[in-house]
Amino acid sequence: MDSRRIDDHTMENVEILAKLSLSPQEREAAREKMEEILAYVDKLNELDTDNVEPLVHISEAGNVFRKDVATNGDGQRDALANAPRKKEGQYLVPKTV
Amino acid sequence: MEDLLRMPARELGRKIREGELKAPDVAGCYLERIRKAEPHIHAFISVDEGKAAARAKEVEEGIREGRYRGPLAGVPVAVKDNICTKGIRTTCGSRMLENFVPSYDAEVVSRMERQGMILLGKTNMDEFAMGSTTETSVFETTVNPWNKRHVPGGSSGGSCAAVASGEVPLALGSDTGGSIRQPAAYCGVCGLKPTYGTVSRYGLIAYASSLDQIGPVGRTVDDCAVLYEAIAGTDEKDSTSTGTGGGRCSEDVFLTEPGCLKGMRIGIPREYLSDGIDEEVKNAITDAVRLMEANGADAEYFSLEMAEYAIPAYYIIACAEASSNLERFDGVKYGYRSRADAELHEMYKKSRQEGFGEEVKRRILLGSFVLSSGYYDAYYLKALKAKALMKEAFDRAFEKYDCIVAPASPTTAPEVGTSLSDPLKMYLSDIYTVSVNLCGLPAVSLPCAVDSRGLPVGMQFIGARFQDRKVLRTAAVYEQLRGTFPAAWEKEGM
Numbered sequence: 001m002d003s004r005r006i007d008d009h010t011m012e013n014v015e016i017l018a019k020l021s022l023s024p025q026e027r028e029a030a031r032e033k034m035e036e037i038l039a040y041v042d043k044l045n046e047l048d049t050d051n052v053e054p055l056v057h058i059s060e061a062g063n064v065f066r067k068d069v070a071t072n073g074d075g076q077r078d079a080l081a082n083a084p085r086k087k088e089g090q091y092l093v094p095k096t097v
Numbered sequence: 098m099e100d101l102l103r104m105p106a107r108e109l110g111r112k113i114r115e116g117e118l119k120a121p122d123v124a125g126c127y128l129e130r131i132r133k134a135e136p137h138i139h140a141f142i143s144v145d146e147g148k149a150a151a152r153a154k155e156v157e158e159g160i161r162e163g164r165y166r167g168p169l170a171g172v173p174v175a176v177k178d179n180i181c182t183k184g185i186r187t188t189c190g191s192r193m194l195e196n197f198v199p200s201y202d203a204e205v206v207s208r209m210e211r212q213g214m215i216l217l218g219k220t221n222m223d224e225f226a227m228g229s230t231t232e233t234s235v236f237e238t239t240v241n242p243w244n245k246r247h248v249p250g251g252s253s254g255g256s257c258a259a260v261a262s263g264e265v266p267l268a269l270g271s272d273t274g275g276s277i278r279q280p281a282a283y284c285g286v287c288g289l290k291p292t293y294g295t296v297s298r299y300g301l302i303a304y305a306s307s308l309d310q311i312g313p314v315g316r317t318v319d320d321c322a323v324l325y326e327a328i329a330g331t332d333e334k335d336s337t338s339t340g341t342g343g344g345r346c347s348e349d350v351f352l353t354e355p356g357c358l359k360g361m362r363i364g365i366p367r368e369y370l371s372d373g374i375d376e377e378v379k380n381a382i383t384d385a386v387r388l389m390e391a392n393g394a395d396a397e398y399f400s401l402e403m404a405e406y407a408i409p410a411y412y413i414i415a416c417a418e419a420s421s422n423l424e425r426f427d428g429v430k431y432g433y434r435s436r437a438d439a440e441l442h443e444m445y446k447k448s449r450q451e452g453f454g455e456e457v458k459r460r461i462l463l464g465s466f467v468l469s470s471g472y473y474d475a476y477y478l479k480a481l482k483a484k485a486l487m488k489e490a491f492d493r494a495f496e497k498y499d500c501i502v503a504p505a506s507p508t509t510a511p512e513v514g515t516s517l518s519d520p521l522k523m524y525l526s527d528i529y530t531v532s533v534n535l536c537g538l539p540a541v542s543l544p545c546a547v548d549s550r551g552l553p554v555g556m557q558f559i560g561a562r563f564q565d566r567k568v569l570r571t572a573a574v575y576e577q578l579r580g581t582f583p584a585a586w587e588k589e590g591m
Binding site (some may be wrong): 006010013014015017018020021033034036038043044046047048053054058059061063064065066070079081082083084085091094096 | 439445453
């Protein structure tokens, strides 16, 4: 089997990771385009990268962190302002248990 | 009024500061222009005339009282709709954030605010900045002010079309793989993608964090330089903020003379002028190079190895980061929530399914795939290694050259409705721009010619990291040699 072929099991797994529920038609269309793109990016296999370190941060400094001190005060009202559903000052989600 | 619409940003600011012009009159003039152009161009997702007018009045008083002294006090600006604006809807061009009203300003917006700039509105974009035509926006289709049958490019198509149609003198865009430079090229305006880390992304809704950068769009290089100066600088709220860059760069640009090109070493990657490039674009670039050579530049065509691996590496890295960044849209804290009756996980999935468009979902899926167990090494890690080799190739080039000159895109603007059916083909239109993001480099895009269809051709000046000044200065010298570029709205008599 072609190694880049996305089989049903792999596609199902990817959808779980992506937290998306696709319709059967969407799934097929997405799989087809993904396979096309993956076939194209396989071009990278031409490169010999055996002795190459992966480059994550382009900046030598990496991440620069500030002191973990709150400066923005109580933002509960602001934080909830955009919530699709809320109740008594909290986010409301469907019943989970 | 037309004089005002044509005036460089720095001059506009000076005249407002010196009292020759009043901020409310300038804002009023541009708002009128927006009213006239918007029914055709659709560059904006939202414009709040009342707020802009009130703000202009307040800034005018502030200037007279000495509270605003900067070069852009009173100057209008538009902001791409993925940059948070307190109290003003920020949609990312997506159904997911259709009703999202941020409770805070992005750092760049705060900076512009402190300097007395007047925000006129939020501009259209490809959904979550994923796209090269602004057609993936769920709102209106922005058109190219040069020819309304053509796209403005993307993803900052709204910002570039707004500047090109004279609706604003300046705008902010964001550039993850060319999203400022390519639409600037298609719309015949100037756009800068600054060095990674020089402009804070706090409040920019993330797409691919290792690549995203906010930058200015203007009619000229100097317009971009003066806005860059206003937004650049250290910000402890962005962990990639480097504390370098920024500072004064634009006075140099402003005082530039053609003689400055003497001895300037310019490299042109041969790979960028070979397969797949439109003949007219290629000729426009080689003509521009000849013009610079005739004025003292030392130009050389060279092989930038790795050029052909940029797009594959870019799409793996960008999609991987997008799949992670966009996990936050779960229908709980903000954004769209499905109305379907469902348990928690089903609610997450349905909300994302209904809230995201096709291209966004495709990139999330692709990103989830390349990060998944069993594929991580083969795709994601491989792409990071290719990125390391690409950085080395640019490092070698910048040992030899002060600046790299390249086309901004292989073609001029395609027609509306011809790009989305073949995503891979659309991705390839970013072939000359994505390496700059992978390597964190500064690059400016500006028009160098008009093709036989009457559409602008864009050219890039690319520099080593933190050489934003040099890139702007070189581009400004070329711009002088080229001469004034026509404005789309003058040409069309819009």
